[in-house]
């Protein structure tokens with residue numbers, strides 16, 4: 001197999017504060033280990049965001065860069081066009097917020113988002129949501145067990161009519177305190193508050209994400225890598241339930 | 244908290260905090276400044292203001308190199324002043340208050356306070372003391388679960404400097420977030436102290452556009468640009484006005500030359516002879532246990548502390564030729580509870596070395612190292628890892644609590660009873 005795929009790391013210089021660029025590293029490697037020819041495009045401030053990628057990865061960041069990223073993504077709608085064309089997208093934290101219908105700018109006023117996810121984000125008046133997050137993705141993501149990540153945000157995201165969450169929050173806050181859900185799942189687009197980075201913590205979520213574009217993912221033969229993942233995953237879940 | 248307490252009670256508060264400090268140090272659960280400082284401030288809320296009256300103060304802040312720069316400054320300036328300092332690294336309100344209590348300041352014009360200050364606390368502490376000089380080193384991602392985002396910190400510093408126009412500033416002109424903050428002051432001495440972690444500085448703090456970086460320069464289309472340096476660092480040479488000073492530091496790494504340049508800036512503002520200040524700095528060979536080599540079962544272990552991506556870039560320089568590296572990562576409160584930042588560190592640079600992944604979060608590190616293609620062994624106990632190295636020269640790199648933990652164990656903490664008490668104490672102090 002020598003199929004080639006393009007992974008687009010979207011504006012990591014604006015939205016890359018919490019190690020989320022690791023998601024691109026994990027995705028690329030897991031594709032390469034399965035024989036795909038992978039091209040990683042770092043679509044930074046200087047680059048036009050391509051329309052023809054297969055996987056789009058957007059991370060978290062600070063308020064001002066977040067607003068700037070939303071402005072850039074609104075020009076020529078590269079992400080929406082790519083998804084219409086069959087690409088998959090992962091958006092984390094601030095990246096998730098700007099892909100909703102509205103989010104809060106650094107001036108504390110609401111701003112229009114990209115509208116990919118039917119959800120809007122307000123700013124929570126109380127303390128930041130910070131800590132380990134465990135999410136049950138239910139049956140929407142077959143074969144994926146509980147998801148584990150680390151959240152760190154001031155947002156309260158409200159899912160609008162017709163929106164699906166990524167999963168049910170078992171530990172932590174996620175989108176908001178009442179609904180007890182995290183993120184959003186919209187076709188091939190995944191939004192979440194989970195850092196860690198989320199693919200490093202949950203390789204099965206990564207494989208599911210990849211399979212949405214390139215089809216079934218065979219198990220990896222790199223036993224040592226998968227063991228390392230399993231140890232980290234088991235330890236995080238155990239630690240959180242113990243504490 | 245404007246409760247005025249009689250002088251006798253103030254003395255009692257100071258005495259109690261000292262006793263607690265002694266106790267903490269005896270138990271070996273800490274450096275003995277943080278908890279006593281908190282107790283002192285609880286009993287004597289205006290301790291900071293009262294104890295520092297007539298004491299001119301230099302404050303040093305930034306994400307990285309605060310402790311080292313403070314130690315260099317203490318050494319450089321102690322030829323000219325009686326220095327009061329918080330060299331143990333307790334850098335929030337309590338730590339500074341306790342250092343003042345311990346210092347026993349005399350209003351004789353010979354005393355000088357030199358304090359490293361946590362980024363988030365610089366305005367709070369700076370406004371309570373007789374702050375003369377503030378040194379601003381760098382700002383980058385660190386402990387995002389606790390410290391607010393770097394842009395917010397930079398804005399708060401700027402507001403503080405605007406409010407206190409008599410405060411003089413020594414600032415790193417290579418870091419845009421530092422320049423943004425320092426421009427709040429009318430009196431800045433700019434030092435080209437370098438910036439090697441550019442990622443947090445890419446978007447302009449003024450307008451959000453991309454800053455263009457070129458060698459020794461940066462500028463944004465909005466007009467925000469790198470100021471002309473007053474103090475230039477070039478290899479080991481520091482050029483300050485007409486002086487060219489060659490630094491021969493015992494401390495390793497390029498970053499420590501830059502730190503010493505910041506200190507020379509402070510010395511210049513205080514009218515201290517630069518040549519003798521430089522000489523004094525060259526004697527510093529360790530800072531709170533960092534940088535020195537210790538013997539562990541026949542290995543020569545260089546003790547390094549690094550707690551975030553920017554710090555790691557300096558560490559790769561200091562690890563140098565050591566063929567074995569033990570990396571220990573914890574995620575206690577003092578470290579930041581989220582080690583996601585490991586993915587912002589180019590661990591690929593360790594290729595070719597024998598690497599051990601240690602600490603409470605060794606598995607997070609192990610996954611990261613796998614994706615960096617670095618063969619490694621996971622041994623959660625860092626002392627076991629050091630003993631397992633197959634080479635003599637080893638670099639140990641820990642983040643905050645993993646470093647402190649190893650340091651304590653190496654300083655003879657073999658007694659299981661004492662270790663148990665330490666663990667308990669650490670939990671209480673958390």
Ligand SMILES: [Zn+2]
Pocket residue numbers: 447448449450451452463464465466467
């Ligand atoms: Zn600008």
